[in-house]
Amino acid sequence: MILSWENTKVDGSLMKLYLGLPDGQGPFPALVVIQHQGGVDEFVQEMVKKIAGAGYASVAPDLYHRDAPDCQEDGRSGWVGCGGLAFITDVNAAAAFLKGHNSVDAERLGIIGFCMGGRVSYLGAATNSNFKAAVAYYGGNIFIPWGEGPTPFDRTAEIHCPLIGHFGEEDKNPSPEDMRKLDAELTKHGKAHEFHSYPGAGHAFMNKWSNSYRAHAEEASWPKTLDFLGRYLGKSAPNVAAASG
DSSP: OEEEEEEEEETTEEEEEEEEEOSSSOOEEEEEEEOBTTBSOHHHHHHHHHHHHTTOEEEEEOTTTTSOTTOOSGGGTTTTOTTOOOHHHHHHHHHHHHHTOTTEEEEEEEEEEETHHHHHHHHHHHHOTTEEEEEEESOOOTTSOSSSSOOTGGGGGGOOSOEEEEEETTOSTTOHHHHHHHHHHHHHTTOOEEEEEETTOOTTTTOTTSTTOOHHHHHHHHHHHHHHHHHHHOOSSHHHHHHHO
């Protein structure tokens, strides 16, 4: 496994990316990993390692790269950041970085995100046609605009790849009612999706650095995620991907 910090230029500034590559020659299917509110911290870096261990390359872009060093908004996000975050641009730049990497199969890209990253994954599934699969872990505020433009929910009809969502039954944002609303909208538009909900779990149940971590929900959800990725992105070897259809 190779783990490293890389950079790519976005809107005239450098955006850091945490890169994970599996052992072996590749080319590998790959994922853009979208951070939670805490940024590309220990949790997100651990997820990159976890994904590499499963045979997928991945990069986690730093969505706070536009923020001034003295930004003091809540959790360095304010949900749109100090001066606003062009999430679609950043996701597209991270996807382009993967497509240009010699260890990546450019035809087998996906996106996965946690918390605010789950929201961005939902949005990415609607705005970047390179993605063949999207994974959203407890994506909050999908019904709320960040800055100008439509919400991710408003763009549901534009989603072009299968999506899997994981939710905690005790979560408030997204709540079980939110999950049902998303399910109904995706169904209405004929979008391939599957949702899973976990009892005794709330928000951030995947994060071992949080008091919200719930091992039973992580252990139940992760195999479902890997099965989903295997179906739509295939495994490391291209012939395996072809066989998975």
